[in-house]
Amino acid sequence: MNDIFTKKQFLANFLPTLDNTLYLLYNNSRNCQRQDVHIQLSLQSGPLYEQIEYQIRAQIFSGELKAGEALPSIRTLARELTIGVITAKRAYDDLIAEGFLYAVQGKGVFVSEKREDDLVNGKAERLRAQIRAAKRFAKENGISPEQFGKILQEIMEEENERA
Amino acid sequence: MNGLEIKDLAVDYGNFKLCVSLGVPRGCVTGLVGRNGAGKSTLIKAIMRQEEASGDILYNGIPFWGNETEVLRKIACVFDSPHFNGAIKPKRLLKIMKGMYPAFDEERYHGLMQRFGLPSDKSVRTFSTGMKRKFALILALCQKPDILLLDEPTSGVDPYDRGAVIDLIQEFMLDEGHTVLFSTHITEDLDKIADYLVFLQDGKVLLAEEKETLCESYRLVQVPELSEEMKEQAVGVQKSMFGYTFLTKQKEVSGENVLVKTPTVEEIFVHLLGEERI
Numbered sequence: 001m002n003d004i005f006t007k008k009q010f011l012a013n014f015l016p017t018l019d020n021t022l023y024l025l026y027n028n029s030r031n032c033q034r035q036d037v038h039i040q041l042s043l044q045s046g047p048l049y050e051q052i053e054y055q056i057r058a059q060i061f062s063g064e065l066k067a068g069e070a071l072p073s074i075r076t077l078a079r080e081l082t083i084g085v086i087t088a089k090r091a092y093d094d095l096i097a098e099g100f101l102y103a104v105q106g107k108g109v110f111v112s113e114k115r116e117d118d119l120v121n122g123k124a125e126r127l128r129a130q131i132r133a134a135k136r137f138a139k140e141n142g143i144s145p146e147q148f149g150k151i152l153q154e155i156m157e158e159e160n161e162r163a
Numbered sequence: 164m165n166g167l168e169i170k171d172l173a174v175d176y177g178n179f180k181l182c183v184s185l186g187v188p189r190g191c192v193t194g195l196v197g198r199n200g201a202g203k204s205t206l207i208k209a210i211m212r213q214e215e216a217s218g219d220i221l222y223n224g225i226p227f228w229g230n231e232t233e234v235l236r237k238i239a240c241v242f243d244s245p246h247f248n249g250a251i252k253p254k255r256l257l258k259i260m261k262g263m264y265p266a267f268d269e270e271r272y273h274g275l276m277q278r279f280g281l282p283s284d285k286s287v288r289t290f291s292t293g294m295k296r297k298f299a300l301i302l303a304l305c306q307k308p309d310i311l312l313l314d315e316p317t318s319g320v321d322p323y324d325r326g327a328v329i330d331l332i333q334e335f336m337l338d339e340g341h342t343v344l345f346s347t348h349i350t351e352d353l354d355k356i357a358d359y360l361v362f363l364q365d366g367k368v369l370l371a372e373e374k375e376t377l378c379e380s381y382r383l384v385q386v387p388e389l390s391e392e393m394k395e396q397a398v399g400v401q402k403s404m405f406g407y408t409f410l411t412k413q414k415e416v417s418g419e420n421v422l423v424k425t426p427t428v429e430e431i432f433v434h435l436l437g438e439e440r441i
Contacts, residue, residue, distance in 0.1 A: 047379075076337065140424055142417025
């Protein structure tokens with residue numbers, strides 16, 4: 001006879017949490033692989049368009065996405081990631097506004113030329129994303145901007161002591 | 164332009180009245196939600212002209228009266244229960260569909276039947292719920308519609324097949340001239356692919372808005388004790404053993420032991436359409 005697991009034991013065999021399991025198995029095999037754009041979304045880590053923006057930016061900074069390279073169309077991106085068309089459009093629109101991508105009417109969306117300060121920006125961008133996540137947590141849990149700033153200051157000082 | 168422009172559509176069942184004015188944006192997926200009996204299926208039937216209704220509907224800008232054949236060939240629907248006789252085999256149904264819809268895409272039909280492993284020579288009665296839903300959707304898609312209406316296309320379908328159904332809908336949406344109106348109780352599907360949401364309540368539109376804007380306009384708050392100040396701003400308060408949960412449009416909610424998050428479609432549904440429990 002097969003063992004019967006509790007839900008918790010059963011799910012412990014998979015890394016993703018309950019929210020994601022079955023869909024993740026399905027989605028993973030179809031995550032956006034074309035043109036070497038790798039995007040993985042999680043329902044738990046903030047707005048989907050921000051996750052897409054962050055991951056595309058990171059790939060531009062790391063050189064995985066090169067200047068002039070074409071990205072999937074809005075509607076293909078939406079389908080491949082199982083998200084709404086408007087969500088996909090918002091991610092691209094933001095990246096175009098920031099200058100990371102540019103659109104050619106009737107042709108699609110492409111990666112912009114790299115700028116001089118991109119390398120520094122690349123690391124700064126990752127840091128920014130993490131601080132943004134912390135800020136969102138603070139806001140949602142009623143921690144005021146002053147308190148947030150103070151905590152940040154405290155952490156910086158901790159580091160100094162250790163150094 | 165809107166894929167569907169519904170003006171003063173009214174259906175009267177005596178004890179139930181549906182009265183709807185609504186624009187369904189072209190190129191987008193619009194989710195239709197509401198409790199049982201809110202009028203979702205009636206609205207879809209009325210749009211499909213299978214229910215007697217007063218008022219006007221424009222289909223991609225074209226009025227129904229005077230263009231009946233053109234309109235009916237451009238809209239397709241998957242109803243919550245299949246409309247065909249269970250004894251019929253897909254092979255025979257294909258012939259009927261080809262007669263009814265000259266543009267019926269037979270090549271695509273065979274391709275999709277194969278992709279989903281549906282047999283052409285077994286009666287539809289022997290199909291499982293998931294197979295029937297997929298089959299109905301394939302028939303609807305192969306009519307090459309511009310507007311696709313779906314009434315509970317994913318209910319009673321297992322998660323893997325639901326993924327397949329959702330993918331077919333998104334494949335349809337690759338053409339920006341296409342429009343989908345999609346009623347469902349599985350709000351998880353809407354969380355993923357819907358661009359707009361329409362909430363129906365007692366035959367009327369309670370609200371119609373872009374999904375992300377709607378979800379971000381609300382905060383879901385959990386508190387151990389409900390203060391008078393909170394009560395004024397709270398929507399759909401639900402009490403449990405451990406405290407209260409409610410929606411609010413307030414941007415900043417703070418206090419001790421207060422948990423705040425952006426709500427999902429399901430949470431908005433429960434709190435907006437459910438009865439308050441205090």
